[in-house]
Amino acid sequence: MSVPLTLLGLLEREPSHGYDLKRDYDAFFGRGKPLPFGQVYSTLSRLARDGKVVISDVAPGSGPDRKRYVITDVGATEVEQWLTQPVDPEPHLQTVLFAKVVLALMLDRPAAEYLDTQRSAHLHRMRELTEIKRAGNLVDALLADHGLYHLEADLRWIEMTGARLDALRKEVRP
């Protein structure tokens, strides 16, 4: 799960304070494991150092919460690339895939297309594994099957999510 990319994505929606980012992150992606404030600010400052975000204005008073962060073109490009590229089809990808879909919806990008691309990548990998299975010995076949079943589970999740994109969009873009 890529916290920096997720935060960048949230920022692409609208310029936000660190506190808002933490709250949104926890609401959509935290799932009972809130992001510590410290990690939010260290990540944001790393992003600012790399030129992916800038601090737009500082409200009067003290504390980090007065800073408003805005995404830069560099940052936006990185988000774009991340969303369009399929993840390497390996098992246990749900969290990443989920983050990407939600962000895509939030940013009004073609989430269905991302899912299709991902499906293709998955299927491609499955074909490779099937070929290994058909050609190789039993041990190879069993290992390949393990990968196949996990990929299949991801694929099913992709299918289900694809079928419910509309509902999800309403959920993340109130």
Added chain:
Amino acid sequence: MIRFGLRLALAGGREALTRLLVIAAAVAIGSGLLLTTLAGVNAVDAQLTRYASIYPQASTAGAADPLWWSTRDDFFHGKPILRIDVAATGPSAPTPTGIPATPGPGEFYVSPALRELFAAQPADQLADRYPGRDLGTVGPSGLTSPDTLLAIVGGTPDSVGKLPNSRQVDTIDDKPALPETTVNLILGVIAGGLLFPVLIFIGTATRLSAARREQRFAAMRLVGATPRQISTVAAVEAAVAAVAGTAVGFGLFYAFREPLAGIPFTGMPFFPGDMSLGLLNILLVALGVPAGAALAAQISLRKVRISPLGVTRRVTPRAPRAYRLIPMVLGVAVLVFALGYRPETSDGQTAVFLPGLLLIMAGLVFAGPWLTMVGARVMARYANRPATLIAARRLADNPKAGFRAISGIMLALFVTSVAVGVITTIVDERGPAPIGSTDAGTVTTVFDEKTTSVPDTLFAELHAITGVRSATAIREAPDINTGGEGGMIACADLPSAYGRCAQGAVVIEVPTGLSRWEESASSTTEWRAASITLDELQRLPVSSVVVGTDGSAAAIERVRTVLEVAFPTFWVGPNVPGDFESDFADTLRGWEQLANVIIIASLALGGCSLAVSVIGGLTERRRPFSLLRLSGAPVRVLRRVVALESAVPMLAVAALAIGMGLLAAHLFLRAQMGYTLVAPQPGFYVIVVVGLVACLGVIASTMPLLERVTGPETARSE
């Protein structure tokens, strides 16, 4: 539960409705036929009762004013006319049935059919036989049939009392004169031949989509319905269909009563009113049929009641074995045995033939599945076309199912072939003389009164008729009761058409009809000399007058009319050979006609049974068939499968049944009468072909269903 059953039956979707309709239709036809049979028995009963009133019993004690009564047979164009001479001896004498008052001398009543003949024919051929005043028409109560030719002629007690057959009557009773049980038995056999296909049809219809229904019932069992509840539901379903069907059956019966009454089952048509139903008959059908259907439904559900997992997997049933041939072979053996051994008494003959015939009938039904299987296996071995292979395999797998639908056809065709074979042969042996022969033109009247002279004016009158070639008075031989030909004439009087005299004979011995019984008249016959002189001959009483004509109907009827008027006290109207026989043959032909009705009806019904089983077979194999079609098998291959599965066994069975029927008829005729079977008339084959075509038509009507059922929709993964 009953209401639930009703709802399932009526609102159970299209399939349930179709099944309901098919069962209802089967029951309608069945109950219609049942009603017709019952009404037919009633009609025969009514006919016999009135027949009895035409031949009333002579009174035992001297009643006050008896009625003189004499019933005699007369003929017109080979049809019998009943002539009843009556004379009242006093005011309290009974009146014959069907007329308002007993006619006096010189008065008469005629039946409507005879009146029509009067109007249509020249008077010198028919109406002149009844001189006097026509008082009116005999009502239906005095007639056995609307077609009866009947005249009630008045006379004086003196004249009627001297007529042959005359008797004194004090009541016109209406007790049947013939044993009714015999007729009922015959009707029962015929009804069996007709009802069996109907029962098969009902049975097949209830089996329609039985698998689906059993599945549904099994599902109900699974959710906790008790076996009793299931059987209630099933019984209600069947009873609903049966009640509807029975109602339609009543409608059909009343709609077709008149045309049915017109079929001369007993040689004469019935009055439509005679084909009536008693209250008991109505109750029997109206209550019995639905109850029977409900019972049948319960019986057919025994399997499902055993378990909620009810539906058993389709397995190939055990193949029938060759021992099934035994009864049929035994039956033929019995008939062959009867060729050599003929019991003396008619009871003994019945004891041999009836079991033989019954054995063959039962044997045919019993052997059918085995024969079907053997035939199908041969077909499968040599099949090259896929359709033949599939059809043959299916028949070989389950020959009982394949044969069930056609067993009715088989029985009906066997019964009718026996009947038609026997009837055709008898009619052929004993029918009217061939047209154009001397016999066919010979009118003979046999005298009752012993007159010694025939007036010359009569001969003059006879010779004046166009077409008359000779008129001969034959005198009674003195040795009539001890042998000899029975009659004598002068050699000079013998017309050349009837033979020649022995060398030097003056008086010759001849039969009273100028030809011997069961021999044809021939100019080559040589008659033996009689040992009396011409003078002695003149003193002998005249026993008959033989008139030779050209055989034309007009000449014969004119001669008949002249002879009847000249000699009114005849025993039997002047007749040509074949008059009696054709009367007999007419009755037989009535039965033949009935046989034809049965052939067509049973084949059409068999077609319905077949169609239902075809539909069943199609639904069962809906998926493989439609997938075959998707894979490029043309529909005509599937059509051929259906046609081969139904038509081939049907045609084979028809051929077998007709063959066995004619064989049985032949064996019967040889043993019983010494006749050789005469092949049935072309008409018989035409009827069979018409019936088969009707049957094939019904099967063909399922073809559109085949195309619809195997359409591409079925292939969509269910």
Added chain:
Amino acid sequence: MSVVLEARDVTFSFGQTPALRGASVAVEAGEILAVMGPSGSGKSTLLHCLAGILVPSSGEVLFDGARVDAMPETQRSSLRRDRFGFVFQFGQLVPELTAVENVALPLLLSGVHRKQALPRAGAWFARLGLDGLEQRRSGELSGGQAQRVALARGLVAEPQVLFADEPTGALDSLTGEHVMDLLVSAAREQGTTVILVTHEARIAAYADREVMVRDGRVNAPDRIAS
């Protein structure tokens, strides 16, 4: 490689319900193509249009350059009989016939004499591991055996294109994969083009390529460079 079968902008409706709304797909000779999609997406309808079972209301279907959609039913039937083979989900075996007769059926339908057809059909039994089952009826075969017999029937006439509509849909995964393994091997060996309709990714993974059917349209993803 050359395109052997192609659908161009095909539409088809069941009554008022559109099943295909402009589907296009091209299949190359010798290719194994998986057609995927959720239930009701129109993938079976697409297969039926490609196989000449259904005639599209608009668009073109080309087989070897000939317009299948313009052919009369008899010609399409003989095309299906002689150039195409079929494997369906279940229940395509004629229950009365033995397994070997079922396999020989396409040959018999094309007019091959029984004496030649039965040995040709019999050769497939060893190939698909069905030895000894030649005389069984379909009711006496397990699901996997029945599908392998069906596969033999689909391939016996050496078709150019094999249409497989959810061929493993009624089987458990191990048996299903076994059948797929045999299908792919046999098709590769004969050079048969296969159009495989399935909603299961693991089955589609046996294909060379997949297309998605969604809402009556074909969604062919770009090839992913490995």
